[in-house]
Amino acid sequence: MDGNLLNDIDKVVDADRAHVWHHLIQHQPFQTGAPRIIVEGKGMRVWDQHGKEHIDAVSGGVWTVNVGYGRERIANAIRDQLIKLPYFAGSAGSIPGALFSEKLISKMPGMSRVYFTNSGSEANEKAFKMVRQIAHKRYGGKKYKILYRERDYHGSTIGTMSAGGQDERNAQYGPFAPGFVRVPHCLEYRAQWDLTGEEYGIAAANAIEEVILAEGPDTVGALCLEPVTAGGGVITPPEGYWPRVQEICRKYDILLHIDEVVCGVGRTGTHWFGYQHYGVEPDFVTMAKGVASGYAAIACCVTNEKVFDMFKDDIEDPLNYFRDISTFGGCTAGPAAALENVAIIEEEGLLENTTQMGDYMMDQLNALADKHAVIGQVRGKGLFLGAELVSDRASKEPVPEKQAQAVVADCMAQGTIIGVTNRSIPGFNNTLCFSPALISTKDDIDQIVASVDEALGRVFG
DSSP: OOHHHHHHHHHHHHHHHHHOOOSSOOOGGGGTSOOOOEEEEEBTEEEETTOOEEEESSIIIIIOOTTOBOOHHHHHHHHHHHHHOOBOOTTSOOHHHHHHHHHHHHTSTTOOEEEEESSHHHHHHHHHHHHHHHHHHHHTTOSOEEEEETTOOOOSSHHHHHTOOOHHHHTTSOOOOSSEEEEOOOOGGGOSSSOOHHHHHHHHHHHHHHHHHHHOGGGEEEEEEOSSBOTTTOBOOOTTHHHHHHHHHHHTTOEEEEEOTTTTTTTTSSSSSGGGGTTOOOSEEEEOGGGTTTSSOOEEEEEOHHHHHTTSSOTTOTTOSOOOOOGGGGBSHHHHHHHHHHHHHHHTTHHHHHHHHHHHHHHHHHHHHHHOTTEEEEEESSSOEEEEEEEETTTTEEOOHHHHHHHHHHHHHHTEEOEEOOSOSTTOOOEEEEOOOTTOOHHHHHHHHHHHHHHHHHHHO
């Protein structure tokens, strides 16, 4: 760490304590204690204001820094672009915007158009607005309802929280926008039907159809789902689920919106996007976090040509186009960074590494489950994994939230940053979350798992 910065760190901490409103944190303890300041990152590791090293198993705290810290080529690309042109509104194009769109679409067969925004919440809002405008243009305003799934998360705006399947996150922020309708989750571990495997997956999808029929298919415009549920418990879909979901959407002329804000750009391994594991053909795909690995703010709402064509079919109608803007969707740093981010993933074979290291981490966490009865189930895909903690495996009673948080705190004290479902599902904030960078090695994973092993032993005995 730079010596001059160390000399001034007390001033930095005082300024933070006095003026910064942190995310997801109760600030009362800062009246007597110091907030944590992350000063530097390199590869898989970050250092705080005390110079303490941590291995980061959640890629920036919220599954974002996919290619790791300290990538000079991304920083240099941003610098070069900002000198040439930092910004122009999205009503005009830019060189990095055009080139990144072309590169992105080459990874997404069946998709064709990229709408740039600055956050995952905003990307999802754009898709919602497109669905509503299509309802007015094509269906007399009637086909406006948007279905969303219990436990899924789509953002922190009032609009996206209206499609929020995490009741504790939504608490105290209503009333919400009308026209959003919840469908059941698909977590077989918390089974809602006495079925298993593919039969369970089909039943979970059929539950969506039941909601559609109850609402009236002629009122439902879209279904918005995460391919693998993230903050709601790292939930991988059962076999049979996605093919049936696709069939239902086509049967009732419902647009399928896949939220890849967490899963996208290599996080699940093998494929660039989570939905591609399941043979799904979406109408909208939204993404953010890993698009530029946090080196610049960028998010995208990607559509197929069918959706795009609906907004240019009548040039005489002054309301016919998508009358929307995202101010910072016009920033050029995002697509410039994203181009380098994708090139790194390609050149370093990080999709393949994510698959291999994800399998290895899954095995290591399952071995941990053999040792600690408090682990009820390990699940995930690629380097996107969760371990649900239970007080009793037979009843699957969740551990108290404070105990799950104590595991996270113990790991932090050891110098390992992991996550946990955070004030999301009342009574079910009990899943440890892991999303280390796609550059992870076996040694990195061994260190992460060893920390969890020690923490579980101390917290639960």
